[in-house]
Amino acid sequence: DAGITQSPRHKVTETGTPVTLRCHQTENHRYMYWYRQDPGHGLRLIHYSYGVKDTDKGEVSDGYSVSRSKTEDFLLTLESATSSQTSVYFCAISTSGLGTEAFFGQGTRLTVV
Amino acid sequence: GNSVTQMEGPVTLSEEAFLTINCTYTATGYPSLFWYVQYPGEGLQLLLKATKADDKGSNKGFEATYRKETTSFHLEKGSVQVSDSAVYFCALSEGSQGNLIFGKGTKLSVKP
Numbered sequence: 001d002a003g004i005t006q007s008p009r010h011k012v013t014e015t016g017t018p019v020t021l022r023c024h025q026t027e028n029h030r031y032m033y034w035y036r037q038d039p040g041h042g043l044r045l046i047h048y049s050y051g052v053k054d055t056d057k058g059e060v061s062d063g064y065s066v067s068r069s070k071t072e073d074f075l076l077t078l079e080s081a082t083s084s085q086t087s088v089y090f091c092a093i094s095t096s097g098l099g100t101e102a103f104f105g106q107g108t109r110l111t112v113v
Numbered sequence: 114g115n116s117v118t119q120m121e122g123p124v125t126l127s128e129e130a131f132l133t134i135n136c137t138y139t140a141t142g143y144p145s146l147f148w149y150v151q152y153p154g155e156g157l158q159l160l161l162k163a164t165k166a167d168d169k170g171s172n173k174g175f176e177a178t179y180r181k182e183t184t185s186f187h188l189e190k191g192s193v194q195v196s197d198s199a200v201y202f203c204a205l206s207e208g209s210q211g212n213l214i215f216g217k218g219t220k221l222s223v224k225p
Contacts, residue, residue: 004156031210031211033211033212033213040217041217042117042202042215042216042218043202043213044215048210048211048212050210056210058212090156090157092213094211096211097208097209097210097211098206098208099145099162099164099206100211101147101159102211103158103159104149104156104157104158106155106156107156
């Protein structure tokens with residue numbers, strides 16, 4: 001299995017609080033991604049990174065920010081959590097991006113109450 | 114914009130039945146196409162892929178052929194097993210960043 005660790009695996013938080021999810025990889029892959037999975041929507045891209053300090057927005061980036069200060073870590077922050085951000089969040093990594101396989105973490109189940 | 118449409122299911126089959134999950138895509142260029150599988154409580158893992166027209170991806174008895182003329186990438190397996198019960202996602206990737214666009218997923222249940 002690809003060395004991807006997401007933390008925490010489960011979290012319940014209150015509306016309006018900040019939340020940070022962490023993705024850690026041991027594969028030294030250049031590309032890292034955050035997706036959210038919701039019933040009826042499949043997975044949708046939130047943000048991605050193509051190198052240290054190089055990030056860009058995905059399809060559903062509103063309300064989220066990311067940071068990548070080291071190759072191995074990609075953080076997803078919800079500045080002020082809302083109930084619409086209740087979801088399962090997956091981190092993924094890949095080597096070269098173009099046409100290559102993405103390896104996924106186990107996911108973080110976030111509930112905003 | 115780019116998109117993926119797949120049959121949503123759920124699909125329930127008996128063991129050893131033939132499986133087809135339809136997937137069609139819309140893309141402006143020449144995407145790579147993927148099938149990912151998600152077992153209960155786990156992340157997604159690559160099942161197979163094809164990077165150009167007429168390529169056939171195959172793995173664990175599953176097959177899919179990249180059909181540019183019909184913009185399709187249907188997943189097939191000749192004889193399903195109970196252990197194939199999972200959610201299957203069709204996806205495409207276009208451009209150099211590797212961003213994936215997923216279909217909504219198809220839940221497959223195989224009964225003994």
